[in-house]
Amino acid sequence: MTQEGSIITDEMKALIGVEGSPTVFEVETGAIKMFAEAIDDPNPLWQDEDYAKKTKYGGIIAPPVFLCSPRAGIGKGVQMKSPFFRVLAGGDELEYLKPIRLGDTITAVGKIAEYNEREGKRGKMLFTIIETTFKNQHDEVVVIGRSTYISY
Amino acid sequence: MARQLYYEDVEVGMDIPPLVKQPTTKQLVQWAGASGDYYELHYDKDFAQAQGFPNVVVHGKLKFGLLGQLLTDWIGEEGSIKKLGCSYRGIDHPGENLVCKGKATNKYVADGEHIVECEIWAENSKGEKTTPGNATVTLPSRG
Amino acid sequence: MTEAGISDEIKAMIGTMTEPSIMEVERGAIRRFADAIGDPNPLYKDIEYAKNSRYGEMVCPIGFFGWPIKGGGLEQMMGMIMPAMIKAGLFRILDGGVDYEFFIPIHAGDTLTSYGKVADIREREGKSGKMLFITMEQTYLNQNGDKAAVARATIIAR
């Protein structure tokens, strides 16, 4: 049932939990290098194989926010509905279960986890939370991302 | 890398060593290439001005990436991030200082893991927290 | 044309080789390239398509050499030649263009080794005085040692 005055319709509610199309992303040397250079992070763990071998990871891993990008598929492929036209990225949250390793093939699948509505200065705002699950080639969940999109 | 940080070194309220950044237009273009986020607001000045901004805007997720570096630099190789999140509250422009900061807000041992919770943020030259967030990390213990 | 005008110092550089440089060709790099130039050829993005093609794997587009595949020690060669040219009073450098020759396809996953060679230095008398045409050759070999491509860059100094 749609609550009186709520902007969240039954049609929108029906989209909760529906998985979007997957994004497959290969964790390659070049991709990690581009990421590290873009944030200007010189940590040898991201780029120096000889160095990384001696750490507890035993090889190169990706920086923590590496998968939080459209290329890696965060929030992608999910059908979103909102009564409003304007959308802003509100924030991102990542939960780490396994390291993201060089050579991994990551499959990202997103779904709408929940909606919230709030009264803002300029009227109602809709918060859509998309949960993206990133799995590696061994079918292990490596990262779970929760991205908030604000439409108003 | 710097000296490894241990659970015992951390006290609630202590500051994470700040990370001073000044994203350049080049970095924004590098980020677009790395992330695949090619929204023109981040590199086309005419487009940004048509949207009412004085200059191109730093990607929110790029700032999130900087906060990631703040933490990995601090916790060292023996530490791990369990959770990391931030909100995009304010706009930042390239060429301006952006300082990533943080402080420990809680520490405890659970299931044999030595856990530290932190508040983290990126602040502009006016001291405004444009990108506030939180993180949960595990650290090695001397004990 | 006279060869006599070239100083022995410059002439001695013909045949000089650079240290090899190594590059890995990654699928992601090919995808980003094809996306950037707007080339929809599935050989550059669709692994399944590429595997069923006569190439058996994603391949490098033609324009891949130069950028992002640099290597070949072009800068290293310039660094070797420049002091002698400056000594000879030839400061102004013009890019005379690059010719590419391809021998075998380069696949994603290949490791390319490239090295540069100062192939030729010729002198010509131009309207504004002496001009040097320097040809630098960059050879790219794949992991089996097979010659994959050769790029010839010409620099004109006057």
Add this chain to the structure above:
Amino acid sequence: MAEKQIYYEDVEVGSEVTPIAKVASTLMLVKWAGASGDFNPLHFDDNFAATQGTGGIIVHGALKRSWLGHLISAWAGDEGYVKKFSCQYRGMDYPRRMASMMDPAEGETWWCKGAVTNKYVEDDQHVVECEIWVENGQGEKTTPGSATVILPSKKAKK
């Protein structure tokens, strides 16, 4: 490729290489920077470009070269093979600005074009030589070049 394969017998001297249209938007330049690794701000930073005397941000030469690579490899098809390729950068091009998130502002479209200049059989290979170029909205060839392509022959086909 979905397009029909072209054969040696299909082309004559003077035949047109199927043209391709390109729009160098600021979006394409940024994608190219990422794909090529050439982050020279002359190609995206207005303030920097204003100090370089170019009259604004300019299209990367190597991007135009890669368009020509797209032109010739798409024309040669999956069964054809580009053997030689070169081009020169003769004129500067300025990207289109973006009017909205999706569409570039009104302005020019670049065309990659070419024509067959020679054809012959050598060492059992069916060779076609072409003149290729990028022309801007005013019809100026800012990036002329040439290519040598090996095409399949209908005679060899069983």
